[in-house]
Amino acid sequence: xxxxxxxxxxxxxxxxxxxxxxxxSELARRSGVDKATVHRMLGVMCDAGLLExxxxxxxxxxxAGVLRLARVRETAFPVSSLFQQSLADLSARLGETAHASxxxxxxxxxxxxxxxxxxxxxxxxxxxxxxxxxxxxxxxVLAFSRAELVDRVLSEPLVARTSRTITNPSIIxxxxxxxxxxxxxxxxxxxxxxxxxxxxxxxxxxAEATGAIAIATPAHRMTNDLRSEIIAALFVEAEKLTVNxxxxxxxxxxxxxxxxxxx
Amino acid sequence: xxxxxxxxxxxxxxxxxxxxxxxxSELARRSGVDKATVHRMLGVMCDAGLLExxxxxxxxxxxAGVLRLARVRETAFPVSSLFQQSLADLSARLGETAHASxxxxxxxxxxxxxxxxxxxxxxxxxxxxxxxxxxxxxxxVLAFSRAELVDRVLSEPLVARTSRTITNPSIIxxxxxxxxxxxxxxxxxxxxxxxxxxxxxxxxxxAEATGAIAIATPAHRMTNDLRSEIIAALFVEAEKLTVNxxxxxxxxxxxxxxxxxxx
DNA sequence: AAGATTTGGTTCATTATAATCACCAGTGGT
DNA sequence: ACCACTGGTGATTATAATGAACCAAATCTT
Numbered sequence: 247x248x249x250x251x252x253x254x255x256x257x258x259x260x261x262x263x264x265x266x267x268x269x270x271s272e273l274a275r276r277s278g279v280d281k282a283t284v285h286r287m288l289g290v291m292c293d294a295g296l297l298e299x300x301x302x303x304x305x306x307x308x309x310a311g312v313l314r315l316a317r318v319r320e321t322a323f324p325v326s327s328l329f330q331q332s333l334a335d336l337s338a339r340l341g342e343t344a345h346a347s348x349x350x351x352x353x354x355x356x357x358x359x360x361x362x363x364x365x366x367x368x369x370x371x372x373x374x375x376x377x378x379x380x381x382x383x384x385x386x387v388l389a390f391s392r393a394e395l396v397d398r399v400l401s402e403p404l405v406a407r408t409s410r411t412i413t414n415p416s417i418i419x420x421x422x423x424x425x426x427x428x429x430x431x432x433x434x435x436x437x438x439x440x441x442x443x444x445x446x447x448x449x450x451x452x453a454e455a456t457g458a459i460a461i462a463t464p465a466h467r468m469t470n471d472l473r474s475e476i477i478a479a480l481f482v483e484a485e486k487l488t489v490n491x492x493x494x495x496x497x498x499x500x501x502x503x504x505x506x507x508x509x
Numbered sequence: 510x511x512x513x514x515x516x517x518x519x520x521x522x523x524x525x526x527x528x529x530x531x532x533x534s535e536l537a538r539r540s541g542v543d544k545a546t547v548h549r550m551l552g553v554m555c556d557a558g559l560l561e562x563x564x565x566x567x568x569x570x571x572x573a574g575v576l577r578l579a580r581v582r583e584t585a586f587p588v589s590s591l592f593q594q595s596l597a598d599l600s601a602r603l604g605e606t607a608h609a610s611x612x613x614x615x616x617x618x619x620x621x622x623x624x625x626x627x628x629x630x631x632x633x634x635x636x637x638x639x640x641x642x643x644x645x646x647x648x649x650v651l652a653f654s655r656a657e658l659v660d661r662v663l664s665e666p667l668v669a670r671t672s673r674t675i676t677n678p679s680i681i682x683x684x685x686x687x688x689x690x691x692x693x694x695x696x697x698x699x700x701x702x703x704x705x706x707x708x709x710x711x712x713x714x715x716a717e718a719t720g721a722i723a724i725a726t727p728a729h730r731m732t733n734d735l736r737s738e739i740i741a742a743l744f745v746e747a748e749k750l751t752v753n754x755x756x757x758x759x760x761x762x763x764x765x766x767x768x769x770x771x772x
Numbered sequence: 773a774a775g776a777t778t779t780g781g782t783t784c785a786t787t788a789t790a791a792t793c794a795c796c797a798g799t800g801g802t
Numbered sequence: 803a804c805c806a807c808t809g810g811t812g813a814t815t816a817t818a819a820t821g822a823a824c825c826a827a828a829t830c831t832t
Contacts, residue, residue, distance in 0.1 A: 250789075250819060251517040251550060255557035258578060266585030270780055280821050285781065287514060294518035295613030296578075301715035304780055304828095308582035310611035310720070313589050314618035315521060315559075316579030318636035319571035322529030326576050348573035350558025355577035373581035452565055457573070513790065513818070533809055546791060548810065567809055779828065789818065799808070 253279060254287040258296065258308075263372040267305040325491050326357050332459060332483045333360035340461060340476055343368045346448075347376055347383050348457035349391075352399050354383055357457075368441050368462040379404045379418055380411045382433035382443035383458040389425035390447050390455035390496060396422070411436045429502035430477050431458075435465050442468045446480040449488045453496040459484055516542060517550040521559065521571075526635040530568040588720075588754050589620050595722060595746045596623035603724060603739055606631045609711075610639055610646050611720035612654075615662050617646055620720075631704050631725040642667045642681055643674045645696035645706035646721040652688035653710045653718035653759060659685070674699045692765035693740050694721075698728050705731045709743040712751045716759040722747055 260268060260276055270288065274281040288306055291297040295311025320326055329346040336344040337360040344362075347354035354376035361367060378384035378399045388396050396419075404413040412418055425431045433443040445460035461476045488495055523531060523539055533551065537544040551569055554560040558574030583589055592609040599607035600623040610617035617639035624630060641647035641662045651659050659682075667676040675681055688694045696706040708723035724739045751758055 248789085249549070249553055251514050251553045252556065254514045255554065255559065258557070258574075261578070261581055263581055263584050266581060271778075281780085282782075282821060283819075286512070286819085290512050290514045291518065293515065293614045294521070295616070295618060296518065298612075301713055301717055307586070308578055310613040310618045310620060311521075312575055312578040312582055313611070313620045314613060314636050314638070315524070315571055315575040317620060318524055318526055318529060319575055321526050321635055323570070348576070349561075350572055350574040350577060351556045353558070355558060355573045357573060357576045357580060372584055373577050375577070511818080534807080543792060544809085545793085545811075549790080774832090776831070777829080780826095782825080783823090784821105787818105787820070789816105789820095791817075792813100792815080794812100796811075797809090799806100801806090802804085 250287075253277075253283075254291065257284065257287060257291070259375055261308055262374045264374070267300065267303075267307045269305050273306070328487060328490055329358045329457075329459065330360070332487055333358050336360065336459070336461065336479055336483055337362050340472075340479060342461050342463045342476070343370060344459065344461050345370055345383075346457060346459045349387060349395075349455070350375070352395070352402070353378060354381065354387065354457070366464055366467070368464060370462065377405070377407070377437065379413070380407050380433065380436045381460075382431045382437075382445035383460045385418075385421060385425055385431035385433065386445040386447045386458040386460070387455045389422045389431065390449070390499065392454065407437050408435055408439050410434065426498060427502065429499055430480065434468075440465045444473065444476050444480065446477070446484040447499075448484050448491070449493040449495050449499070450491070451493050453494050453499075456491075456493070459487065513550075516540075516546075517554065520547065520550060520554070522638055524571055525637045527637070530563065530566075530570045532568050536569070591750060591753055592621045592720075592722070593623070595750055596621050599623065599722070599724065599742060599746055600625050603735075603742060605724050605726045605739070606633060607722065607724050608633055608646075609720060609722045612650060612658075612718070613638070615658070615665075616641060617644070617650065617720070629727055629730070631727060633725065640668070640670070640700065642676070643670050643696065643699045644723075645694045645700075645708035646723045648681075648684060648688055648694035648696065649708040649710040649721040649723075650718040652685045652694065653712070653762065655717065670700050671698055671702050673697065689761060690765065692762055693743065697731075703728045707736065707739050707743065709740070709747040710762075711747050711754070712756040712758050712762070713754070714756050716757050716762075719756070722750065 257273060257277055260273060270285055274284040288297060295309045297306050298309035299306050333344040333346055341364055342362045344360045345356055346358040347356045356374055356376060359370050359372050376383055378388055400415040406413050430444060430446045435441060441462050442465040443460050443462045445458040447455040447458045450456045459480060520536060520540055523536060533548055537547040551560060558572045560569050561572035562569050596607040596609055604627055605625045607623045608619055609621040610619045619635060619637055619639060622633050622635050639646055641651055663678040669676050693707060693709045698704060704725050705728040706723050706725045708721040710718040710721045713719045722743060
């Protein structure tokens with residue numbers, strides 16, 4: 247709960263596309279950490295290249311170091327580029343916004359987005375961290391993760407993002423059971439008002455969920471037909487991604503996915 | 510020298526394309542930090558999503574978090590993609606390997622490479638950190654950086670990568686003076702045997718060097734004609750990149766660059 | 773333009789933290 | 803069966819982080 251490195255690294259979570267540059271005081275306020283402490287930590291992270299302060303300005307932003315790290319990971323294990331293709335296909339076919347995220351600690355990191363070209367669409371903030379307990383992607387991933395991760399996520403206090411967010415661990419566990427049976431997860435305005443999300447997990451070589459692909463639609467537009475169409479499309483792409491990234495699906499998942507596969 | 514966060518973050522430096530997965534003991538040995546300490550740090554970084562351990566395996570690799578961070582930075586300040594285009598042009602035109610790097614703490618982070626298609630060429634390890642004092646890119650950047658950064662780099666012990674590496678701070682300062690006059694930097698086998706590098710800096714909106722683009726050729730192939738051709742091409746691209754990324758060149762640089770510009 | 777407020781940044785005594793060493797248990801090779 | 807590795811763990815000691823008060827400069831209010 248209180249190792250200094252963890253505190254320092256948690257500061258990185260506050261940077262997103264919506265707020266790519268943050269000042270010292272603001273970051274201290276947001277994180278609840280003392281200004282002096284934040285200042286020292288930011289200094290160290292600048293030194294390491296993870297952050298940098300814009301020349302004269304007194305704002306901090308993500309540094310060149312993260313570009314290098316991402317490049318290293320992506321050349322060694324290219325998943326981001328792989329996902330992007332599937333997302334483009336999905337949003338083109340369904341006309342809705344598609345996004346992908348990978349497990350990153352106890353949250354999900356959005357690594358790809360492909361917006362629909364409709365006038366009314368869900369617009370996501372790229373690079374935002376998704377909470378596990380209230381997003382379709384999070385539930386899809388948790389349902390097929392080791393109990394260890396589930397426990398870690400559910401042992402922390404669960405914030406309510408909307409009036410419909412479920413914050414009771416037991417109820418969430420029950421929902422995960424449902425997800426395990428159906429193979430996909432839904433989030434009807436539990437993460438954001440007016441947003442309906444449907445997600446299907448993607449697996450690694452150990453048949454563990456490493457992430458999920460999802461479709462987000464304006465809640466009012468969701469119909470039974472669209473829902474079925476989305477689920478079927480997600481299953482096809484998720485299987486493709488799992489296989490192409492060298493993963494395999496767990497037995498429990500294969501049986502439910504079979505109902506949707508065109509084979 | 511000894512903040513714990515700095516030590517933890519320095520562990521990330523050991524991951525590169527050549528070695529994308531590292532074990533606990535290996536990392537402890539390489540970094541000179543106690544195994545127990547490394548173990549705790551790796552755990553924390555896994556928790557933050559910067560690292561992850563491959564399922565069953567007992568190897569650590571860069572996590573999905575870095576992908577997210579890079580995405581955030583790149584969508585807010587797209588430089589990586591911008592550089593990639595210039596690199597492709599350079600390597601195509603010159604037939605030699607081109608690469609770009611950005612200041613990352615007290616080193617340079619390689620963020621792009623475009624290899625030549627010749628049989629004999631310089632092959633770089635993508636995502637490796639470049640040392641400031643012995644690479645052409647490093648000298649090009651240092652020559653046009655704040656004295657503060659120069660002092661920080663030269664105050665540390667300078668490792669000799671080849672028999673020709675200059676490790677004397679005073680001599681390096683003299684070389685930086687030359688670079689300031691000519692506008693480009695050369696490294697004749699000072700970073701790696703048989704590699705001859707030529708680099709030109711790229712500037713930000715404060716006319717400070719943020720990085721450099723460089724050409725690396727097999728040392729034996731370098732001739733006066735090729736050298737001139739490379740320098741001229743680099744100047745053109747560096748100016749283009751500086752302008753397109755919203756930067757401006759310092760007055761001192763403009764005068765020397767003018768000799769090479771086609772205008 | 774004068775005052776009020778907030779910003780980035782710094783200091784230093786107090787306190788909580790992280791480093792260390794010896795030690796386990798499992799694995800692969802010979 | 804052994805040996806030399808590996809990843810991982812706890813209790814003690816020494817180290818590093820913390821946070822309230824403080825400052826100068828920039829910014830917003832009036």
